[in-house]
Amino acid sequence: MAARSAQFVNRMGQFPGPKKFKQYIICHIILGVVLFLVYYRVNGGIIPFFLHNQLPVLKIGPGTPTLYYFTNADNDGVNIKWFHGANSRQTLRKAMKGDTQMVEADVMLQGQGTDKQSLEPIMAKLPDTSSDITLEEWLTLFVTTKKKGLKLDFQSTDAVEITLEKLKAVKHKLQVPVWLHANIIKGPLGHEPKVDGIRFIKHIQRLFPECTLSLGWTTGTHTDLSQIGYTWNMTLDMYHFVHAHEIEPPIVFTVRASLIRNSVPQLKWLTDNTRGSILVLQPEEDKQHVNKELMHIAYRFDPATSFWDISDPDLDEYLTKNRHLSKDELDPLVHMRDNVAFRPMQWLKMGLHVQQHSVLGSEEALVLTSKAVFVLTKGKFRPSPHNILHGRVMFINRKNRPVQQGETGLNIVVRSSKYNDFEHINGIFCFLGMDGQMKVESRGINPPIKKGHQRFSLSSTDCYGFSVSDAGHEIIFTVDILNDCETFQSVKRERGKHAVLRVPVPRDIGDEMHPFIVKLEDSNRYAVIDELHVEYNPKREPVNVKMS
Structure with a gap:
């Protein structure tokens, strides 16, 4: 026992005295603090960096999806309310005290476009070129709210880079959704964009990539907007811009309420093919x-992919009240279009799948851009006068190339038993040519049918309706010459000029079941196809249609 006590005393004697022990503890504390600060700096916070993208609660910041952040919105964009045009100290204070979730403001350089232009970003919208508050002052006030989202609308290319640098400087204080918006494409009645789209997106990707990107078109107004809207060319321009710059969600396309009557199919197609959302804006001047x-937008778009910035209180109340009852408030033409709508799930894509952007489908339309691909029905049909393929096609010359005789157009193929290779499809081909020719001929089947051809009047809008009936003993191919494929009213198609081509089919070809095939034959054109559907009516009798 005494020996053990002696050992204990000896060991105790080896420990440092009180002074050295205190120094020992202080050194370890200082070392621990230094290591923690280094870890915090490198990691960007206390939570390990590798967990940031695995735990949704850690993603709150400028790039947070708006409906995820505002949980009381019930994942419905109609419940997100906006304060528009907070471009002064007074309006900003009003916005911060109000009950809206999102605050929109415009940014440009002081004296934009004048000889007094400086490098100081201010909050103003053209034609104004001055303001009582700079961007830096505006952000200093805004970050104190910590409960409202922000949308900055850029009025010029010059303001983009310096604005993003100032925004980046306060990024750590912006734990709210941030939208960055610019009108980058010329739209309905619009002027040339004041913001260069390429420079806009490049600066955002470099300086402030964590955001909701909002893109729009320049627009104007007119007393008669019945024929005006966002055209297929305009939406295709936006589609290609998004994909050329590899823009990923969250992305929103901003459109004016007064211009959407003739644009719902185009806009729905765009959001379907970019995984984007839509913001419907109704400025006070509309x-x-x-x-x-x-109601048409509310009917077509999911609540989680549609936002509404409506300035008219009565209209906003009407929208909120009827948002989920939109079907009862629709124009009858919407239901008419539903009856002939393209159903993507009923069709298959074939051909060179590796070719990007070649088959772009949506509930609203099918866009074909290459002859290396085609679509065919999942179902197969026996030759019968009761099965008729209907559709409507508008050819778009985006590459500004001349029509190739006998090549530029669309083929509808029936009786095909070989369609694995887009260059060696067999069957009976019904060709609708942009040179005004319609042809029916067989390829790779025996015995061959007698070729048929006929000319028809060209459409001033490159828009045609078509139908193909494989009645068994004959092919009935009809082409309608249409003056309009884009306006809302065009769904109410009235029979005007048309051509009908009938070609007899030998009985010994057989009557096996085959799919319908639709194929673009010239990669220098786009084909926008809608109302594509197979009509089946067992009570229908063959109709004798005379050529006109």
């Missing part, structure tokens, strides 16, 4: 009655 137009 006085058009757009109740049914808003």
Whole structure:
């Protein structure tokens, strides 16, 4: 026992005295603090960096999806309310005290476009070129709210880079959704964009990539907007811009309420093919009655992919009240279009799948851009006068190339038993040519049918309706010459000029079941196809249609 006590005393004697022990503890504390600060700096916070993208709660910041952040919105964009044009100290204070979730403001350089232009970003919208508050002052006030989202609308290319640098400087204080918006493409009645789209997106990707990107078109107004809207060319321009710059969600396309009547199919197609959302904007200067137009958007777009910035209180109340009852408030033409709508799930894509952007489908339309691909029905049909393929096609010359005789157009193929290779499809081909020719001929089947051909009047809008009936003993190919494929009213198609081509089919070809095939034959054109559907009516009798 005494020996053990002696050992204990000896060991105790080896420990440092009180002074050295205190120094020992202080050194370890200092070392621990230094290591923690280094870890915090490198890691960007206390939570390990590798967990940041695995735990949704850690993603709150400028890039947070708006409906994820505002949980009381019930994942419905109609419940997100906006304060528009907070471009002064007074309006900003009002916005911060109000009950809206998102605050929109415009940014440009002081004296934009004048000889007094400086490098100081201010909050103003053209034609104004001055303001009582700079961007830096605006952000200093805004970050104190910590409960409202932000949308900056850029009024010029010059303001983009310096604005993003100032925004980046306060990024750590912006734990709210941030939208960055610019009108980058010329739209309906619009002027040339004041913001260069390429420079805009490049600066964002370099300086402030964690955001909701909002893109739009320049627009104007007119007393008669019945024929005006976002055209297929405009939406295709936006589609290719998004994909050329590899833009990923969250992305929103901003459109004016007064211009959407003739644009719902185009906009729905765009959002379907970019995984984007839509913001319907009704500025104070828009006085058009757009109740049914808003209901059309509400009907077509999921609540989680549609936002609404409506300045008219009565219209906003109407929208909120009827958002989920939109079907009862629709124009009858919407239901008419539903009856002939393209159903993507009923069709298959074939051909060179590796070719990007070649088959772009949506609930609203099918866009074909290459002859190396085609679509065919999942179902197969026996030759019968009761099965008729209907559709409507608009050819778009985006590459500004001349029509190739006998090549530029669309083929509808029936009786095909070989279609694995787009260059060696067999069957009976019904060709609708942009040179005004319609032809029916067989390829790779025996015995061959007698070729048939006929000319038809060209459409001034490159828009045609078509139908193909494989009645068994004959092919009935009809082409309607249409003056309009883009306006809302065009769904109410009235039979005008048309051509019908009938070609007899030998009985010994057989009557096996085959799919319908639709194929573009010239990669220098786009084919926008809608109303594509197979009509089946067992009570229908063959109709004798005379050529006109």
